[in-house]
Amino acid sequence: MGELFRYVTNGLVATGVHYSVLAFNLHVLGFSSAGLANLVAAMFGIAASFVGNRYFVFANGGEAPWHGQAARFVLLYGAIALLHGAVMWTWADWLQQDYRIGFLIATVMQFVLSYIGNKRLVFKK
Known part of the structure; x- marks a missing residue:
């Protein structure tokens, strides 16, 4: 199984964690603010992404100290x-273009930059 496939798989799992915690916060814990519920859920999604990248995507990532x-x-x-926010602001607010297209552009950029950054900066061999 290739590294890029594992990266996509990990991203889908982390997104699932994020969404599940968001729904739990709203429907079980009764958060009155979706924004706050999402902020808390994002922390869980980011943590899941880090663990998955460290131990699943970038196989040698588990050898280095985790805190660094x-x-x-x-x-x-x-x-x-x-950067994602800046792209969205520029595209949708300043240029007055469809925010959905801007979100897609920013998300593709995020995917590429996070893969390269994780591979070369965070979990480098």
Whole structure:
């Protein structure tokens, strides 16, 4: 099974974790704010993504100290989130284009940058 396939699989699992925790927060715990429920759920999704990348996607990732990888992972995903937001603002707010197309563009960019960043910066051999 190739690394890119494992990366996509891990992303789908992390997204499933994110969505499941979001639904749990809203329907079981009764969060009154979907935004807050999503913020909490995103932390679970990001944690699932980190663990999956460390032990499943990038096989040698488990050999390095986890705390250094976690710090680089958080910095990478924080930078990508800011860039994602900037693309959305530029596309939808400034250029007045369809936000759905902007979201697709930003998400593809996020996918590519996170794969390259994880491979070369966070979980490098």
